[in-house]
Amino acid sequence: MIDIALFGAGRIGKIHAENLVRQAGVRLKYVVDMHVPSAQALAQIYGAKVTDVEGALGDPSVGAVVIASSTNTHADLIISAANAGKAVFCEKPVDLTVERSRESAAAVARNGVTCMIGFQRRFDPTFAALKARIERGEIGDPEMLIITSRDPGAPPVDYIKSSGGIFKDMLIHDLDVFRWILGDEAQTLHATGSCLTDPAVQDAGDIDSTAVTIRTERGLLCQINTSRRAAYGYDQRFEVLGSKGMLQAGNVRPTEVTGWSANAVSVDVPEPFFLERYRQAYAAEMAHFVEALTTGTPVRTTIDDGVKALELAQLATLSWQRKGETLQVMSEGGA
Amino acid sequence: MIDIALFGAGRIGKIHAENLVRQAGVRLKYVVDMHVPSAQALAQIYGAKVTDVEGALGDPSVGAVVIASSTNTHADLIISAANAGKAVFCEKPVDLTVERSRESAAAVARNGVTCMIGFQRRFDPTFAALKARIERGEIGDPEMLIITSRDPGAPPVDYIKSSGGIFKDMLIHDLDVFRWILGDEAQTLHATGSCLTDPAVQDAGDIDSTAVTIRTERGLLCQINTSRRAAYGYDQRFEVLGSKGMLQAGNVRPTEVTGWSANAVSVDVPEPFFLERYRQAYAAEMAHFVEALTTGTPVRTTIDDGVKALELAQLATLSWQRKGETLQVMSEGGA
Amino acid sequence: MIDIALFGAGRIGKIHAENLVRQAGVRLKYVVDMHVPSAQALAQIYGAKVTDVEGALGDPSVGAVVIASSTNTHADLIISAANAGKAVFCEKPVDLTVERSRESAAAVARNGVTCMIGFQRRFDPTFAALKARIERGEIGDPEMLIITSRDPGAPPVDYIKSSGGIFKDMLIHDLDVFRWILGDEAQTLHATGSCLTDPAVQDAGDIDSTAVTIRTERGLLCQINTSRRAAYGYDQRFEVLGSKGMLQAGNVRPTEVTGWSANAVSVDVPEPFFLERYRQAYAAEMAHFVEALTTGTPVRTTIDDGVKALELAQLATLSWQRKGETLQVMSEGGA
Amino acid sequence: MIDIALFGAGRIGKIHAENLVRQAGVRLKYVVDMHVPSAQALAQIYGAKVTDVEGALGDPSVGAVVIASSTNTHADLIISAANAGKAVFCEKPVDLTVERSRESAAAVARNGVTCMIGFQRRFDPTFAALKARIERGEIGDPEMLIITSRDPGAPPVDYIKSSGGIFKDMLIHDLDVFRWILGDEAQTLHATGSCLTDPAVQDAGDIDSTAVTIRTERGLLCQINTSRRAAYGYDQRFEVLGSKGMLQAGNVRPTEVTGWSANAVSVDVPEPFFLERYRQAYAAEMAHFVEALTTGTPVRTTIDDGVKALELAQLATLSWQRKGETLQVMSEGGA
Structure with missing residues (x-):
C-alpha cells in the first residue's frame, strides 16, 4: 500500500482525489492546501489527514505526491518532493518559465524519481x-x-x-x-x-x-x-x-x-468544458500513475514532455x- | 429516332418531358392533355405538337407513349396504347382496382409491348x-x-x-x-x-x-x-x-x-418533397426507359410489378x- | 444508514453492488448466492457478510434488498421480502408468468413497501x-x-x-x-x-x-x-x-x-452489449433507488410496470x- | 439572343458548353481550339461552328466569349476580347504572373466590358x-x-x-x-x-x-x-x-x-474530384454569367478577384x- 499526499484541494485536486481512491494499492494519506478549510473538507470525505508540505514530505511512509496546487507552486513542490525521494504526479504546466521547468526536470533526473505530468488528453x-x-x-x-x-x-x-x-x-x-x-x-x-x-x-x-x-x-x-x-x-x-x-x-x-x-x-x-469532456481521461491518467507506482513501469507523460x-x-x-x-x-x- | 407522345402536361408530365428530351434517340412529338393550354405551353417549349389520344395513338411514327395523366385514365391508356402496339411508360398506380390493373397487364402481355411503371425509387x-x-x-x-x-x-x-x-x-x-x-x-x-x-x-x-x-x-x-x-x-x-x-x-x-x-x-x-428528393431518380428512370426502347432490353419495373x-x-x-x-x-x- | 442485502453475486449482481456502494446513506451488509464462493468473493470486496435468504430477511437492520438472482427466484424473493417489510429492487422480469407476477405485485401492495423493477433503460x-x-x-x-x-x-x-x-x-x-x-x-x-x-x-x-x-x-x-x-x-x-x-x-x-x-x-x-451500453443507466437506476429509500419519494419503475x-x-x-x-x-x- | 464563342474544347470547355446551351437567351456560335478535331467534335454536338480566335472576335454578332483554353492563353484572350468589346468569362487563373493579370484587368476596365473569373466554388x-x-x-x-x-x-x-x-x-x-x-x-x-x-x-x-x-x-x-x-x-x-x-x-x-x-x-x-464535386457549381456559375449578360447586372467574381x-x-x-x-x-x- 503506497501512501499519497495531495497538494491542492481545489477543483482539479478533488477530481484527482476521487480517482486516486478508486485505485487498488494506494491510500490518500494527506491533503495539503493553503486554504485549510478546503483541505479539511476534502480530507474528511476520504478519511485523510490535513498537514503542510513539510509534514507530507517528511513522512517516510508517503511514497508519492499529487500536485494540483496553483501553477506558481509546481516547480518548488516537484523539486522538494524529488529531493525527498517521492514519486510525483504534477498538473501541467511544470512552470511558466522554461528555466525553472528545466531545473525541475533536473531535480527529478538527479533523484531518479518517477514524475508524471498531467497531460490528460x-x-x-x-x-x-x-x-x-x-x-x-x-x-x-x-x-x-x-x-x-x-x-x-x-x-x-x-x-x-x-x-x-x-x-x-x-x-x-x-x-x-x-x-x-x-x-x-x-x-x-x-x-x-x-x-x-x-x-x-x-x-x-x-x-x-x-x-x-x-x-x-x-x-x-x-x-x-x-x-x-x-x-x-x-x-x-x-x-x-x-x-x-x-x-x-x-x-x-x-x-x-x-x-x-x-x-x-x-x-x-x-x-x-474540460472537467466533463476529459472525465474519463482524468480517471485513466490517475490509474496509469498508480499502475506505474505499483508495478515500477515508466509513466507515459514525463517531466521532459512537460518541459x-x-x-x-x-x-x-x-x-x-x-x-x-x-x-x-x-x-x-x-x- | 423514336417518336414519343406524352399524355398529361401537369407537374409530373413536365418532369418527364424535360428528362425525355435529354435522351439520345428519341423525340417528343406530341403532348396530349384535356386542358389544351397546358398541352400547348409544354409542347411549345420542346417543339412538340398538341394532339388528342386518337391522334397520338393513330400516328404510326409514334413508337412509345408516356402516361402522366390522372390515375383514372391510366388503365384505358395502357390498354389502348398496347393495342396500338406502342411501348408504354406509365406513372404509378396502374389503376386503383386490382381487376383493372390485371386487365391492363393482360393487354400488355397479349400485345407483347414493353410497359414500364414509374416506380422511380x-x-x-x-x-x-x-x-x-x-x-x-x-x-x-x-x-x-x-x-x-x-x-x-x-x-x-x-x-x-x-x-x-x-x-x-x-x-x-x-x-x-x-x-x-x-x-x-x-x-x-x-x-x-x-x-x-x-x-x-x-x-x-x-x-x-x-x-x-x-x-x-x-x-x-x-x-x-x-x-x-x-x-x-x-x-x-x-x-x-x-x-x-x-x-x-x-x-x-x-x-x-x-x-x-x-x-x-x-x-x-x-x-x-418527392420532386426534389427524387429528381435524379426521375431522370434515371426515363433514361432507363429510353435505353430499353432503343436497345430492346427489358425494363426493370414492369406492369406486373405495378399489379x-x-x-x-x-x-x-x-x-x-x-x-x-x-x-x-x-x-x-x-x- | 440503510443496510442492504444483495441476492445474486453474478454478472449483474456485481454491477449493482458496485453502484450501490457509491451511494451515500446505504451500506451493503449481506451478499446471498446459492454458489457460496461467488457470494464470498463479492462480499469481501465491499466488506459485506455472506448469509442466506432467511439470515438477510430476518435481520431487522436490513431495510432493503436487491434481487439479482435467477429469474425463477424473483417472485418468491419479492414476496418474502415484502412480507418482511423490506424495500425491494428487483431485476426484470418479475416472473415468467403473469399470474405469479401479479401475486408479487399484490404482496408488495399489501405490505406497502417500495418495489422498483430494474428497467434500467x-x-x-x-x-x-x-x-x-x-x-x-x-x-x-x-x-x-x-x-x-x-x-x-x-x-x-x-x-x-x-x-x-x-x-x-x-x-x-x-x-x-x-x-x-x-x-x-x-x-x-x-x-x-x-x-x-x-x-x-x-x-x-x-x-x-x-x-x-x-x-x-x-x-x-x-x-x-x-x-x-x-x-x-x-x-x-x-x-x-x-x-x-x-x-x-x-x-x-x-x-x-x-x-x-x-x-x-x-x-x-x-x-x-448491454453491460457496456447501459453502464451509466445501471448506475443511475441504483442512485434513484437509494434516493427513493433515503428520501421516501416514489420509484419511477414500479412492480406494476413490471407486471x-x-x-x-x-x-x-x-x-x-x-x-x-x-x-x-x-x-x-x-x- | 447573345452569340457566344468558346475557346478551349477540353474537359472544362465541354462542361461550360453543356451548361451554356441550357441557358435561355444565349447561343453557342463558335468553338475554337488549337486541336481542330476537338473543336469540331464539340461544335457538332451543339450545332456550333469551328473558327479561330480572329474569326470569333471579328464577328460582331458575338457578344461574349468563354475562355477555357490553357492558362498561358488566358491573358492574351482576355485582352483581345476586351479590346473587341466582348464580355468575358475566363477560367482561373487570369495568368501565372501578377503583372500580366493586372494588364488583363486594366484592359477589361479600359473597355468597360464584363469579365467574370471562374471561381466556381x-x-x-x-x-x-x-x-x-x-x-x-x-x-x-x-x-x-x-x-x-x-x-x-x-x-x-x-x-x-x-x-x-x-x-x-x-x-x-x-x-x-x-x-x-x-x-x-x-x-x-x-x-x-x-x-x-x-x-x-x-x-x-x-x-x-x-x-x-x-x-x-x-x-x-x-x-x-x-x-x-x-x-x-x-x-x-x-x-x-x-x-x-x-x-x-x-x-x-x-x-x-x-x-x-x-x-x-x-x-x-x-x-x-472537382468535376463531380462542383458539378452544380459549374452549372450555377454559367447561369450567373448568362444572367449578368442578359440583364446587365454585375458579375460576382470579377477579374479584380482573380488578380x-x-x-x-x-x-x-x-x-x-x-x-x-x-x-x-x-x-x-x-x-
Missing part, C-alpha cells in the same frame, strides 16, 4: 484510440495534423493576467498533443493571433485567438487554431492526414438524441510578439 | 446503391426491412377522397420497394392505422398514419411505418438487416452545411378495414 | 433526455414510436429454453420503453416472427426475429423490430414522430474517432403462436 | 448557403476560417512543372474562398510546406503539402491546409468560427447509404521560398 479514449490506430499503420505515414482547440468562454481577466499568456495556459495541451500524435519534434514554429472576444484581454497584454504552424524535423506540418470562446461549448478536435487516409478525433456529446424540427436536424452541443511543451509555448509567445517571425527550435529545444 | 442513386450492395453479398442474407415513409403534410381532402386511400396512394411505392429490396414475395400481411393529423381525413374515410407488417414466403420480416405529416420534411428511409450486417438508406439534404450554436449542432432538414404492389396495397386496405386481421397473400397474389 | 442519459424533451412539448403530440432492438448474437440454446421465449426475455424491455415513452396503454397487439439465425432456436420452440405492432388506446402506433443477432453489435435505437417533429435515440459509440480510407468514412460500431410489460410480452407470445392474430388487451391487462 | 450550393447564413448574422462576427483543401492525388509531374506551383495552381481557389467568406483583405501572410507524397514533385521545384496562415486587416485569422493527395478522395471543407457560433461546409457524398459491419459504421467517401487571389498566391510562394518569412500585403496588393 493522451488518456482520453478517443484520442488514445486514434493514436493506437496510427501506430497500427492504418493511415500510413502521418503528414499533417490539424488541431482545433477552443474554450467555451474566456476566464476572468485576473486569471489571464497570471496565466502566462494563452500559449502557455491553453496551447500547452495542444503542443503536447502535437508531439505525441506526430511522434516528431518541431523544427520551426510560427504563431500569430488576435484579440477578438474582449478588449480587456488585450489590455492584459494577451490575445484570445491564435493560429500556430509547426514544421517538424521530418517536414510534417501541424496547424493549431485556438480561441478562448466557442459559443457552442468546448471544442476539442484534431485530424491527422496520412499517406493512406485520415483519422479524426471528434467532440463528445452528452447524449445521442437527434431532433428533427421544421428548421433543422440537430444533435447535442459538445460537453461544456518540451513549455519550450514550444514559449517559442509561440515569442513568435507572436515578434509579429509572426518564424522561429527555429534550438537543438536543446529552446528559443 | 428503384432508380434513386442511394436506393440503387444499397440494392447493389445487398446483391454483392455485403450483408449476407437479408432478414428484416424497416421502411420509414412520411410525407411533409397531408394533401387537400379532395385529393384524399379520390386517392384510393393511403395504402394505394402512398404505400404503393413502399410496397414496391419491399418486393424489390428483399427479392421475395409477401405471404402474410397485417395493417393498422389511425387518423392523427386531421379529422377531415377520417371524415373522408381514410387514415393518415399506418403500420404495416409483412412476412414473406421465406420468413423475412418487413415493417413499414408511414405518416402523411412529418413536420421536418419528406422522410424517406429504410434499412435492411442481414446476417452479416446492415445497410441504411438515409435522407438527402439540400446542402452539407453544419451549424453549431449554443443550443445545437444541426444540419439541413431533408429535401421538402403486385397494388395487390398488396389492396390487401393492406382490407387488413386495416378488418381491424388488423392478418391476411394471407393468395397464390395469384390477390386477397 | 429509463435511466439511460440518451433515453431520459429524449423523454424529457417530449414532455417539454418539443415534438407536440407523439404519434408513432419505432423501436429497433437487436442483440449482438443469440445466447446458448440452453439459455433460450429457460428464457420464457424472446418476447419475455428480450422484448420486455422494449415493451416497457413503449409504455414509458408514449405514456399510453396498448389496446391491440400484433406479433409475428421467424427463426432466421439458427435452427436450434426453432428446435427450442422459439424465434429470433420479431415484428410487433401495438395500437394504443389513443390510437398511437408502435412498431418494434428485434433480432437476436446484429453482426455490428448491440443495436438500441428508437424514434418518436410527433405532430411537430421527431426525436431519435441513437446508439452509443466507444470513441468519437472517424476514419477516412479509400473505401469508406467510418465510425465505431455501437457498444458491444404490465410482462402482460404485453405474454400477449405478443400468444399473437405469434396464433400466427399473427391481432389481440385485444383486456381491461385488467391480460390476454 | 462561390456558386456551390453548400458554400453559398454557408455564406448567406454568415450574412444573415447567424454566427455573429466571423473570427477564424479554417480551410481544408486536398486533392485525391498529384497530377503528372509535367503538369506540375508548368502549373506555376501549388500556390497558384491549387490554393488560388482557397485564397479566393478566404476573401469571399471573411469579406476582408489579407494584411500578413505566412506559408510553409513540404514535399511528402512524391520526390518527383520536389525535383520539379514544387511542394505537395502546404500550411498557410493569413491575418486580415481587421485581425481575423485564416488557416489553410492543403495536400495534393488524400487517399480517400477530394476533400473540400471549411469552417468559420464567429462570435455566436460556427458554420462548417462539409464534403458531398455520392449516396446516403450507411453500412454497418462487424468493424465499422461507414458512409461513402467524398466525390472523387487579388493571384497576388496572394504569389505572396505565399514567396513566403515559402523565404522559409516561412511572414510577408506584408502591400496596399496595392503586391509583395
Whole structure:
C-alpha cells in the first residue's frame, strides 16, 4: 500500500482525489492546501489527514505526491518532493518559465524519481484510440495534423493576467498533443493571433485567438487554431492526414438524441468544458500513475514532455510578439 | 429516332418531358392533355405538337407513349396504347382496382409491348446503391426491412377522397420497394392505422398514419411505418438487416452545411418533397426507359410489378378495414 | 444508514453492488448466492457478510434488498421480502408468468413497501433526455414510436429454453420503453416472427426475429423490430414522430474517432452489449433507488410496470403462436 | 439572343458548353481550339461552328466569349476580347504572373466590358448557403476560417512543372474562398510546406503539402491546409468560427447509404474530384454569367478577384521560398 499526499484541494485536486481512491494499492494519506478549510473538507470525505508540505514530505511512509496546487507552486513542490525521494504526479504546466521547468526536470533526473505530468488528453479514449490506430499503420505515414482547440468562454481577466499568456495556459495541451500524435519534434514554429472576444484581454497584454504552424524535423506540418470562446461549448478536435487516409478525433456529446424540427436536424452541443469532456481521461491518467507506482513501469507523460511543451509555448509567445517571425527550435529545444 | 407522345402536361408530365428530351434517340412529338393550354405551353417549349389520344395513338411514327395523366385514365391508356402496339411508360398506380390493373397487364402481355411503371425509387442513386450492395453479398442474407415513409403534410381532402386511400396512394411505392429490396414475395400481411393529423381525413374515410407488417414466403420480416405529416420534411428511409450486417438508406439534404450554436449542432432538414428528393431518380428512370426502347432490353419495373404492389396495397386496405386481421397473400397474389 | 442485502453475486449482481456502494446513506451488509464462493468473493470486496435468504430477511437492520438472482427466484424473493417489510429492487422480469407476477405485485401492495423493477433503460442519459424533451412539448403530440432492438448474437440454446421465449426475455424491455415513452396503454397487439439465425432456436420452440405492432388506446402506433443477432453489435435505437417533429435515440459509440480510407468514412460500431451500453443507466437506476429509500419519494419503475410489460410480452407470445392474430388487451391487462 | 464563342474544347470547355446551351437567351456560335478535331467534335454536338480566335472576335454578332483554353492563353484572350468589346468569362487563373493579370484587368476596365473569373466554388450550393447564413448574422462576427483543401492525388509531374506551383495552381481557389467568406483583405501572410507524397514533385521545384496562415486587416485569422493527395478522395471543407457560433461546409457524398459491419459504421467517401464535386457549381456559375449578360447586372467574381487571389498566391510562394518569412500585403496588393 503506497501512501499519497495531495497538494491542492481545489477543483482539479478533488477530481484527482476521487480517482486516486478508486485505485487498488494506494491510500490518500494527506491533503495539503493553503486554504485549510478546503483541505479539511476534502480530507474528511476520504478519511485523510490535513498537514503542510513539510509534514507530507517528511513522512517516510508517503511514497508519492499529487500536485494540483496553483501553477506558481509546481516547480518548488516537484523539486522538494524529488529531493525527498517521492514519486510525483504534477498538473501541467511544470512552470511558466522554461528555466525553472528545466531545473525541475533536473531535480527529478538527479533523484531518479518517477514524475508524471498531467497531460490528460493522451488518456482520453478517443484520442488514445486514434493514436493506437496510427501506430497500427492504418493511415500510413502521418503528414499533417490539424488541431482545433477552443474554450467555451474566456476566464476572468485576473486569471489571464497570471496565466502566462494563452500559449502557455491553453496551447500547452495542444503542443503536447502535437508531439505525441506526430511522434516528431518541431523544427520551426510560427504563431500569430488576435484579440477578438474582449478588449480587456488585450489590455492584459494577451490575445484570445491564435493560429500556430509547426514544421517538424521530418517536414510534417501541424496547424493549431485556438480561441478562448466557442459559443457552442468546448471544442476539442484534431485530424491527422496520412499517406493512406485520415483519422479524426471528434467532440463528445452528452447524449445521442437527434431532433428533427421544421428548421433543422440537430444533435447535442459538445460537453461544456474540460472537467466533463476529459472525465474519463482524468480517471485513466490517475490509474496509469498508480499502475506505474505499483508495478515500477515508466509513466507515459514525463517531466521532459512537460518541459518540451513549455519550450514550444514559449517559442509561440515569442513568435507572436515578434509579429509572426518564424522561429527555429534550438537543438536543446529552446528559443 | 423514336417518336414519343406524352399524355398529361401537369407537374409530373413536365418532369418527364424535360428528362425525355435529354435522351439520345428519341423525340417528343406530341403532348396530349384535356386542358389544351397546358398541352400547348409544354409542347411549345420542346417543339412538340398538341394532339388528342386518337391522334397520338393513330400516328404510326409514334413508337412509345408516356402516361402522366390522372390515375383514372391510366388503365384505358395502357390498354389502348398496347393495342396500338406502342411501348408504354406509365406513372404509378396502374389503376386503383386490382381487376383493372390485371386487365391492363393482360393487354400488355397479349400485345407483347414493353410497359414500364414509374416506380422511380428503384432508380434513386442511394436506393440503387444499397440494392447493389445487398446483391454483392455485403450483408449476407437479408432478414428484416424497416421502411420509414412520411410525407411533409397531408394533401387537400379532395385529393384524399379520390386517392384510393393511403395504402394505394402512398404505400404503393413502399410496397414496391419491399418486393424489390428483399427479392421475395409477401405471404402474410397485417395493417393498422389511425387518423392523427386531421379529422377531415377520417371524415373522408381514410387514415393518415399506418403500420404495416409483412412476412414473406421465406420468413423475412418487413415493417413499414408511414405518416402523411412529418413536420421536418419528406422522410424517406429504410434499412435492411442481414446476417452479416446492415445497410441504411438515409435522407438527402439540400446542402452539407453544419451549424453549431449554443443550443445545437444541426444540419439541413431533408429535401421538402418527392420532386426534389427524387429528381435524379426521375431522370434515371426515363433514361432507363429510353435505353430499353432503343436497345430492346427489358425494363426493370414492369406492369406486373405495378399489379403486385397494388395487390398488396389492396390487401393492406382490407387488413386495416378488418381491424388488423392478418391476411394471407393468395397464390395469384390477390386477397 | 440503510443496510442492504444483495441476492445474486453474478454478472449483474456485481454491477449493482458496485453502484450501490457509491451511494451515500446505504451500506451493503449481506451478499446471498446459492454458489457460496461467488457470494464470498463479492462480499469481501465491499466488506459485506455472506448469509442466506432467511439470515438477510430476518435481520431487522436490513431495510432493503436487491434481487439479482435467477429469474425463477424473483417472485418468491419479492414476496418474502415484502412480507418482511423490506424495500425491494428487483431485476426484470418479475416472473415468467403473469399470474405469479401479479401475486408479487399484490404482496408488495399489501405490505406497502417500495418495489422498483430494474428497467434500467429509463435511466439511460440518451433515453431520459429524449423523454424529457417530449414532455417539454418539443415534438407536440407523439404519434408513432419505432423501436429497433437487436442483440449482438443469440445466447446458448440452453439459455433460450429457460428464457420464457424472446418476447419475455428480450422484448420486455422494449415493451416497457413503449409504455414509458408514449405514456399510453396498448389496446391491440400484433406479433409475428421467424427463426432466421439458427435452427436450434426453432428446435427450442422459439424465434429470433420479431415484428410487433401495438395500437394504443389513443390510437398511437408502435412498431418494434428485434433480432437476436446484429453482426455490428448491440443495436438500441428508437424514434418518436410527433405532430411537430421527431426525436431519435441513437446508439452509443466507444470513441468519437472517424476514419477516412479509400473505401469508406467510418465510425465505431455501437457498444458491444448491454453491460457496456447501459453502464451509466445501471448506475443511475441504483442512485434513484437509494434516493427513493433515503428520501421516501416514489420509484419511477414500479412492480406494476413490471407486471404490465410482462402482460404485453405474454400477449405478443400468444399473437405469434396464433400466427399473427391481432389481440385485444383486456381491461385488467391480460390476454 | 447573345452569340457566344468558346475557346478551349477540353474537359472544362465541354462542361461550360453543356451548361451554356441550357441557358435561355444565349447561343453557342463558335468553338475554337488549337486541336481542330476537338473543336469540331464539340461544335457538332451543339450545332456550333469551328473558327479561330480572329474569326470569333471579328464577328460582331458575338457578344461574349468563354475562355477555357490553357492558362498561358488566358491573358492574351482576355485582352483581345476586351479590346473587341466582348464580355468575358475566363477560367482561373487570369495568368501565372501578377503583372500580366493586372494588364488583363486594366484592359477589361479600359473597355468597360464584363469579365467574370471562374471561381466556381462561390456558386456551390453548400458554400453559398454557408455564406448567406454568415450574412444573415447567424454566427455573429466571423473570427477564424479554417480551410481544408486536398486533392485525391498529384497530377503528372509535367503538369506540375508548368502549373506555376501549388500556390497558384491549387490554393488560388482557397485564397479566393478566404476573401469571399471573411469579406476582408489579407494584411500578413505566412506559408510553409513540404514535399511528402512524391520526390518527383520536389525535383520539379514544387511542394505537395502546404500550411498557410493569413491575418486580415481587421485581425481575423485564416488557416489553410492543403495536400495534393488524400487517399480517400477530394476533400473540400471549411469552417468559420464567429462570435455566436460556427458554420462548417462539409464534403458531398455520392449516396446516403450507411453500412454497418462487424468493424465499422461507414458512409461513402467524398466525390472523387472537382468535376463531380462542383458539378452544380459549374452549372450555377454559367447561369450567373448568362444572367449578368442578359440583364446587365454585375458579375460576382470579377477579374479584380482573380488578380487579388493571384497576388496572394504569389505572396505565399514567396513566403515559402523565404522559409516561412511572414510577408506584408502591400496596399496595392503586391509583395
